[in-house]
Amino acid sequence: MGTTLVHKILQEHLVEGQLTPGTEIGIRIDQTLTQDATGTTAFLLFESMGVGRVRTDLSVSYVDHNMAGFGPENHNDHLYLQTVAAKSGVYHSRPGNGICHQVHLERFGKPGATLLGSDSHTPTGGGIGMLAIGAGGLDVAVAMGGGPFYLQCPKVLGVKLTGKLGDWVAAKDIILKMLSELTTKGNVGWAVEYFGPGIKSLTVPQRATITNMGAELGVTTSIFPSDEQTRKFLTAQKREGDYRPLTADKDAAYDRVIALDLSALEPMTACPSSPDCIKPIREVAGKKVGQVVVGSCTNSSFTDLMMMAKVLKGRRIDPMVEFAVAPGSREVLNMLAANGALADLIAAGARILESACGPCIGQGFSPADGTVTLRTFNRNFAGRSGTKNDQVYLVSPETAVASVLTGTITDPRDLSQKMSVAYPQVKMPREFQIDDSMIEPPLPAEQAQTAEVLRGRTIVVPEAPPGLPERLVGQVLLKCGDKITTDHIMPAGTYLKLRSNVPEYAKVVFNCFSEPGRPTFAERALGLKRQGVAGVIVAGESYGQGSSREHAALCPMYLGVRAVLARGIERIHRANLINFCIVPIRFADPADYDRLQANDELVIEDLLGAIRGSDQVEIRKADGSFAFTGKLELSARDRDILLAAGLLNFTRQESKK
Numbered sequence: 146m147g148t149t150l151v152h153k154i155l156q157e158h159l160v161e162g163q164l165t166p167g168t169e170i171g172i173r174i175d176q177t178l179t180q181d182a183t184g185t186t187a188f189l190l191f192e193s194m195g196v197g198r199v200r201t202d203l204s205v206s207y208v209d210h211n212m213a214g215f216g217p218e219n220h221n222d223h224l225y226l227q228t229v230a231a232k233s234g235v236y237h238s239r240p241g242n243g244i245c246h247q248v249h250l251e252r253f254g255k256p257g258a259t260l261l262g263s264d265s266h267t268p269t270g271g272g273i274g275m276l277a278i279g280a281g282g283l284d285v286a287v288a289m290g291g292g293p294f295y296l297q298c299p300k301v302l303g304v305k306l307t308g309k310l311g312d313w314v315a316a317k318d319i320i321l322k323m324l325s326e327l328t329t330k331g332n333v334g335w336a337v338e339y340f341g342p343g344i345k346s347l348t349v350p351q352r353a354t355i356t357n358m359g360a361e362l363g364v365t366t367s368i369f370p371s372d373e374q375t376r377k378f379l380t381a382q383k384r385e386g387d388y389r390p391l392t393a394d395k396d397a398a399y400d401r402v403i404a405l406d407l408s409a410l411e412p413m414t415a416c417p418s419s420p421d422c423i424k425p426i427r428e429v430a431g432k433k434v435g436q437v438v439v440g441s442c443t444n445s446s447f448t449d450l451m452m453m454a455k456v457l458k459g460r461r462i463d464p465m466v467e468f469a470v471a472p473g474s475r476e477v478l479n480m481l482a483a484n485g486a487l488a489d490l491i492a493a494g495a496r497i498l499e500s501a502c503g504p505c506i507g508q509g510f511s512p513a514d515g516t517v518t519l520r521t522f523n524r525n526f527a528g529r530s531g532t533k534n535d536q537v538y539l540v541s542p543e544t545a546v547a548s549v550l551t552g553t554i555t556d557p558r559d560l561s562q563k564m565s566v567a568y569p570q571v572k573m574p575r576e577f578q579i580d581d582s583m584i585e586p587p588l589p590a591e592q593a594q595t596a597e598v599l600r601g602r603t604i605v606v607p608e609a610p611p612g613l614p615e616r617l618v619g620q621v622l623l624k625c626g627d628k629i630t631t632d633h634i635m636p637a638g639t640y641l642k643l644r645s646n647v648p649e650y651a652k653v654v655f656n657c658f659s660e661p662g663r664p665t666f667a668e669r670a671l672g673l674k675r676q677g678v679a680g681v682i683v684a685g686e687s688y689g690q691g692s693s694r695e696h697a698a699l700c701p702m703y704l705g706v707r708a709v710l711a712r713g714i715e716r717i718h719r720a721n722l723i724n725f726c727i728v729p730i731r732f733a734d735p736a737d738y739d740r741l742q743a744n745d746e747l748v749i750e751d752l753l754g755a756i757r758g759s760d761q762v763e764i765r766k767a768d769g770s771f772a773f774t775g776k777l778e779l780s781a782r783d784r785d786i787l788l789a790a791g792l793l794n795f796t797r798q799e800s801k802k
């Protein structure tokens with residue numbers, strides 16, 4: 146049997162282990178990306194590793210999340226990142242240059258290379274045939290220092306695409322269809338590889354929409370082959386030299402194959418409040434819309450926005466809808482400005498936002514109470530928009546433009562049928578308008594030695610975790626249900642600016658569960674910590690889904706949380722927990738979840754012994770009423786990291802050997 150594309154690239158980069166799905170492997174990382182919201186911690190940790198300059202082929206620091214905050218925090222972060230990147234041998238994409246994934250695809254993505262990014266949507270790079278993986282900032286810092294990245298060798302799901310998308314049906318509808326079939330749960334340990342005759346007609350930006358939102362499936366990565374479409378895109382980006390054809394073997398041994406006929410697809414949406422709450426648009430059509438927001442790393446490419454501008458040219462948006470557009474990059478924005486499309490969008494009534502994450506991460510543009518908001522983004526977790534009880538529908542740019550004209554959720558195919566609007570065929574440009582002047586190259590090594598790094602007062606070096614105790618005495622601080630996202634654990638929005646200051650940011654851990662007049666999670670946790678009692682979190686399935694933000698481990702660790710007991714923990718978050726010395730434990734019998742309550746006191750007699758050499762731990766309630774078994778699904782390296790009190794300490798110990 147032949148080899149899948151995923152395993153071919155893994156094989157080329159393998160430095161430890163064997164390509165047996167489910168076992169741990171170490172791979173060489175060619176490129177890294179960081180963004181500001183995870184990047185400040187990543188760089189602070191990188192600095193404290195004492196490596197000096199990065200040892201990858203290419204590392205890029207982007208500023209796209211924390212852009213327009215009130216107070217000095219954002220600008221302090223930008224200055225730190227700009228100066229630390231220059232000193233460390235890292236390219237720096239300045240604020241305003243665009244969203245990391247969009248810019249990386251345009252200017253740096255390379256078929257066959259490995260990319261590790263401190264952002265869960267790093268697999269966007271799979272659209273150009275890279276093996277692109279999201280991870281916590283500390284894992285990325287280690288990779289910047291030249292260390293391998295360790296992961297579970299994934300099983301590969303082959304998705305055979307046939308047919309061709311119809312008019313008004315978009316790449317977004319392909320990934321929404323995938324989410325309707327696979328959901329956001331239970332896909333840990335898989336990678337998705339697209340193949341078949343249907344891929345030929347999909348451009349790189351379309352493929353990138355699909356691999357980007359593959360993150361919502363919870364898979365390790367998603368990838369398309371590198372073919373003529375890839376060559377066309379790279380040539381248009383004046384980077385033909387980076388092209389390399391790459392496909393799976395014809396008889397590739399996929400662990401599972403599913404088929405999708407693109408011709409049979411219809412416009413879809415993810416309904417409030419989960420990316421897998423999928424319905425065909427026609428089932429929700431007619432609902433009044435208050436807001437339409439186009440942008441994010443999923444759908445803000447030149448072709449997406451050109452399509453919209455062509456539809457809107459000479460038309461006006463519905464008077465009861467607010468409409469905002471955030472182009473994915475400065476390249477996209479410049480091109481729209483140069484060809485007049487920007488003026489068409491403005492004339493139609495669009496509010497143009499800067500090229501950044503913006504409303505996708507709750508930086509403004511929160512919807513009014515009780516309004517439906519349509520967004521071309523990838524996540525609609527409750528409250529992420531900044532409004533409690535929000536009603537966020539994730540849609541394609543096609544559905545967004547149809548709905549902004551009518552003021553109701555509209556199947557875009559109705560634009561042709563009922564309003565005689567022809568579907569604009571937008572071709573990929575032969576040449577993009579390239580201007581890399583907002584990407585600063587690093588300083589040469591000699592100059593870097595004496596260069597100063599600007600560390601403003603709001604940038605606080607995070608504490609390393611303390612060692613784990615032999616005997617863990619803990620208390621259940623919180624019992625939560627299924628699908629707890631990292632947005633629940635560490636809210637972004639107005640708190641995003643606190644990312645560089647763990648003691649401050651930790652105050653809002655789990656604040657979505659706070660009740661007025663009662664002590665917060667942070668207050669209770671710190672109270673226990675002072676008494677020498679560990680905090681324990683009890684959770685259901687898919688705990689920690691969503692973002693790669695390691696603050697969802699780092700801040701609870703700071704508050705004294707030492708263990709998470711769950712029915713299931715998502716890949717990136719699980720790695721972050723281990724990196725910050727919080728023990729991830731799975732219920733051996735999922736029914737034991739029902740027997741635990743908040744405030745229960747728990748004891749693990751021989752925690753360190755179990756971490757050293759067992760696949761399970763015995764846990765009992767301190768009152769003796771109940772004992773149960775937890776599974777420790779740890780690789781040898783995971784055990785070493787936990788015993789060394791986290792990855793930073795572990796890396797320091799290893800470098801001394």
Ligand code: MIC
Nearest residue numbers: 182183264265266692693694
């Ligand atoms: C997100 O979409 O949630 C983010 C913000 O991009 C995160 C990263 C972060 O929390 O900084 C992600 O997806 O990893």
Ligand code: SF4
Nearest residue numbers: 266441442502505506
């Ligand atoms: Fe930025 Fe949103 Fe993409 Fe995250 S999902 S990187 S916040 S645009």
